[in-house]
Amino acid sequence: MKGLGALESQVMGVLWGEVDALSVHDVVDRLSDDRRVPAYTTVLTVLTHLWEKDWVRREKVGRSYRYRPSRTRAEATTDLLREILDASPDAPAVLLHLARTASAHEVEALREGLSGEGLRP
Structure with missing residues (x-):
């Protein structure tokens, strides 16, 4: 980490x-x-x-x-990803590349999370 x-x-x-x-x-x-x-x-x-x-x-x-x-592993990892995105001159391109390399399970979790259905605290 x-x-x-x-x-x-x-x-x-x-x-x-x-x-x-x-x-x-x-x-x-x-x-x-x-x-x-x-x-x-x-x-x-x-x-x-x-x-x-x-x-x-x-x-x-x-x-x-x-x-x-003080925070969960997922929260700590998210903080690190946020730092990477904030340091990037093209955060949308980084996100798109990450999405293209995600597994089917990860893509489904992302879809559910964005629709408000998944990843409840």
């Missing part, structure tokens, strides 16, 4: 995969499936940076924080 380092992306993937807010220990535990498990202090630093960048919200529980994404 643009704007995020490799470990930040992994941490966001963990947070997006959960319904409840997670502690630093929870995040470390879920990252432990990987070959290299980052240290608790490293994950704490990453989560603090993500909070400073407004990627996560945090709530104080006892003496520690619990973290949750």
Whole structure:
């Protein structure tokens, strides 16, 4: 994900995969499936940076924080696509090219969304 380092992306993937807010220990535990498990202090630093960048919200529980994404993965991806379109000198051409490369399922979802029928929050 643009704007995020490799470990930040992994941490966001963990947070997006959960319904409840997670502690630093929870995040470390879920990252432990990987070959290299980052240290608790490293994950704490990453989560603090993500909070400073407004990627996560945090709530104080006892003496520690619990973290949750500030927006869904789809919303974050949309924000990145919006940045790309805003930076393009010809946003309509970019959109048309994207539409031409979309799968049938994606085109149908787009049609439903534009007609107001699909992709409810």
